[in-house]
Amino acid sequence: MKKRKQGKTLKGDGFFDWGSLTLSETKLIHEIAKRACERDKFLSDGTEFPPRLHDRGTIDLAMDLEVCHVKHHRLRLKEMAETKDSFSFMHDIYMIAGSIDRKNYGWVGLGVPRFAEQENKKGN
Numbered sequence: 001m002k003k004r005k006q007g008k009t010l011k012g013d014g015f016f017d018w019g020s021l022t023l024s025e026t027k028l029i030h031e032i033a034k035r036a037c038e039r040d041k042f043l044s045d046g047t048e049f050p051p052r053l054h055d056r057g058t059i060d061l062a063m064d065l066e067v068c069h070v071k072h073h074r075l076r077l078k079e080m081a082e083t084k085d086s087f088s089f090m091h092d093i094y095m096i097a098g099s100i101d102r103k104n105y106g107w108v109g110l111g112v113p114r115f116a117e118q119e120n121k122k123g124n
Helices: 023-043 060-073 077-083 085-101 117-124
Strands: none
Touching: 023 060, 023 077, 023 085, 060 085
């Protein structure tokens, strides 16, 4: 498996290897995305703005999580999937969904997700 650069990447290279995750990482990411969309639906106030996560769909959110995990901030996926802290969980979900530049897979966010591995936080 190709090593990726550590730390915050502001500019994407326009390429993402969708096959770079393990099967267990993929399963955890899809479990997280499903839970996040269900939680988002519960939190929705019925307005159309801003666009809700559950309107985008689980697959779309899973792809954002995959890009974040592989290219920008390695996530503690197991801890994220099992957390009971809904505030921190949804904080990271909304941050990640709003920080991925879908044209070149860059990171346009200002922060680091709470569930990012500690080594990523040192340089940011």
